[in-house]
Amino acid sequence: MSQTYTVITGASSGIGQAFAYKMASEGRNIIINGRNKKRLNETKKQAKELGAGQVLAYTADLVTSDEAEKFAQYCFDKGQIENFVHCLGFGDFSAISDQAYSQIAKLTHTNLLLTMFLSKRFAAGMLDQDTEANNITLIASVAGLIQTPKSAVYAASKAGVHAFANGLRQDLWSTKIKVTCILPGPVDTAFFDIADKDGSYFENVQSFATTPEIVADKMATAIERGQFEVIVPFYYDIMNRLMRLAPSLAYRLIHMTYEKGQFRD
Numbered sequence: 001m002s003q004t005y006t007v008i009t010g011a012s013s014g015i016g017q018a019f020a021y022k023m024a025s026e027g028r029n030i031i032i033n034g035r036n037k038k039r040l041n042e043t044k045k046q047a048k049e050l051g052a053g054q055v056l057a058y059t060a061d062l063v064t065s066d067e068a069e070k071f072a073q074y075c076f077d078k079g080q081i082e083n084f085v086h087c088l089g090f091g092d093f094s095a096i097s098d099q100a101y102s103q104i105a106k107l108t109h110t111n112l113l114l115t116m117f118l119s120k121r122f123a124a125g126m127l128d129q130d131t132e133a134n135n136i137t138l139i140a141s142v143a144g145l146i147q148t149p150k151s152a153v154y155a156a157s158k159a160g161v162h163a164f165a166n167g168l169r170q171d172l173w174s175t176k177i178k179v180t181c182i183l184p185g186p187v188d189t190a191f192f193d194i195a196d197k198d199g200s201y202f203e204n205v206q207s208f209a210t211t212p213e214i215v216a217d218k219m220a221t222a223i224e225r226g227q228f229e230v231i232v233p234f235y236y237d238i239m240n241r242l243m244r245l246a247p248s249l250a251y252r253l254i255h256m257t258y259e260k261g262q263f264r265d
Contacts, residue, residue: 003054003079004131007031007122009062009088012039015139015187015219016087018212022220024052031056031075033088062088063110065117072121080129083223084122085137086115093150104153111157112164119168126177134177135223138165142185142236146243147251149258162229169228180222181229184215185236 006023010016012034023030024047032047034040037059044057056078062068075081090110092103119136126134143151144159165181172179187210210233222230231237243250 003029004082005029005031005054005056005075005079006083006085007033007075007081008085009033009118011043011087012036014087015184015212015215016085017043018216019085019087019219020047021050022213022216024048024050024055026220027051027053029053029055029079031058031078033058033060033062033071035059035061062114062118068114068117069121072118072125075122076125076129080131081122081126081134082131083135083137084118084126085219085223086118087139088114089139091154093154095150096152099153107153107157108160111154112160115161116164119164123168123172123177127175132176135180135226136168136172136177137180137182137219137223140165140181140183142183142231142240145183145231145240146236146254148254165229178223178226180219180227182215182219182222183229183231183236185210185231185233187212187215 006028008016008020008023008030011020011032013036016032016034020030020032020043030047030052032040032043032055034043034057040057040059044055047055058071058074060067060071062071088110090107092099092107096104115138119138122136126136138161140162141155141158143155144157144162147155162181162183165179169179215232218230218232221227231240
């Protein structure tokens with residue numbers, strides 16, 4: 001009898017790593033992916049210590065369609081895929097006037113196009129399996145709902161993920177596959193070491209940040225309950241609803257607050 005796995009991309013750090021640990025603590029079999037072999041093996045080791053069943057580590061940069069396809073095929077060759085949780089992402093928080101075309105293309109490709117391709121591939125594979133229920137979970141961002149300075153391209157890519165998740169859910173509505181979209185606010189991880197090299201963006205939003213462990217817990221609950229989407233932390237959901245009432249005023253206040261640095265601790 002073949003094993004059943006939860007597949008997690010971006011598992012060498014941040015939300016993906018925290019979710020891998022969450023699944024491990026529940027005794028799940030997991031397939032984890034990341035670019036950094038050393039960090040991914042550390043995740044694998046810790047996951048085993050936490051009580052995971054089988055832990056398979058697949059080191060690769062999935063940015064090309066060939067590598068993404070090889071990864072998907074590897075996963076389905078190993079057994080039944082119950083959940084596909086796509087945590088891989090890329091950020092660059094700088095003014096669009098300072099971003100080269102190559103950087104814009106990288107953000108869009110990594111965050112959106114790759115998400116689309118992998119979701120399509122895993123959905124097709126799941127439909128061919130003899131499983132009763134499946135889930136695809138995608139990580140969007142509060143930035144796709146509430147935009148701040150220095151986030152234009154990143155926000156657009158994550159808004160695309162949110163929209164894609166909603167459309168994918170419609171396409172899979174009558175199937176066994178449920179689609180969950182997670183929209184976290186700023187998360188205090190190594191993500192910002194690359195995305196925000198001078199630290200100015202995170203400094204302005206740090207007081208609103210959450211932890212990867214909190215996000216991972218919310219993700220696990222959302223998957224179990226079959227929730228469509230979850231905004232983490234909850235106060236961003238409230239903020240988003242309020243902003244819809246007076247968007248012009250809200251964005252003026254966001255810009256003024258950001259410029260004055262009043263998001264800081």
